[in-house]
Amino acid sequence: xxxxxxxxxxxxxxxxDVVTAFLYGLMKEKVFCSIPEGVELDDGFDCVELLKAxxxxxxxxxxxxxxxxxxxxxxxxxVSSYDPxxxxxxxxxxxxxxxxxxxxxxxxxxxxxxxxxxxxQLKSRFEMTDSGKCSFILxxxxxxxxxxxxxxSQARYPGRPQHEAGAK
Numbered sequence: 808x809x810x811x812x813x814x815x816x817x818x819x820x821x822x823x824d825v826v827t828a829f830l831y832g833l834m835k836e837k838v839f840c841s842i843p844e845g846v847e848l849d850d851g852f853d854c855v856e857l858l859k860a861x862x863x864x865x866x867x868x869x870x871x872x873x874x875x876x877x878x879x880x881x882x883x884x885x886v887s888s889y890d891p892x893x894x895x896x897x898x899x900x901x902x903x904x905x906x907x908x909x910x911x912x913x914x915x916x917x918x919x920x921x922x923x924x925x926x927x928q929l930k931s932r933f934e935m936t937d938s939g940k941c942s943f944i945l946x947x948x949x950x951x952x953x954x955x956x957x958x959x960s961q962a963r964y965p966g967r968p969q970h971e972a973g974a975k
Contacts, residue, residue: 810913819919821915821939823935825912829910838856839854839855840855840857842854
């Protein structure tokens with residue numbers, strides 16, 4: 808949907824990726840982790856309490872989402888009534904949209920200045936890779952065509968869904 812909106816209004820569509828996203832989330836419950844074999848702690852304990860969410864932890868995605876949600880709301884975004892992963896910010900009649908899928912963020916809007924400011928704010932809180940114009944997201948290639956249309960393609964993955972489902 809965000810690709811269609813950006814294309815319809817002639818807005819840029821940029822892509823950001825949060826580096827080690829799950830490590831930004833602080834654990835709200837007690838979770839303990841055993842120490843890997845070969846690692847010895849000075850105090851002799853064989854487990855530690857996790858203070859931050861880590862990859863592979865069942866709570867990690869939720870903790871990260873809550874962390875990101877809290878921050879973007881603090882800088883003036885509101886959540887769409889239709890999509891909990893779509894954030895909207897309107898300033899002086901200009902609009903910026905963020906679409907979030909775990910640690911991938913698409914950014915579009917009516918003002919290049921406002922988009923740049925939002926990116927700056929996000930980068931001040933989270934380490935992010937700014938890929939600029941979106942060309943590939945979530946396994947989907949995004950191609951702007953000369954006629955003004957846009958093509959979304961998964962051509963890089965021929966037969967992959969069928970193969971994963973066990974089809975031959």
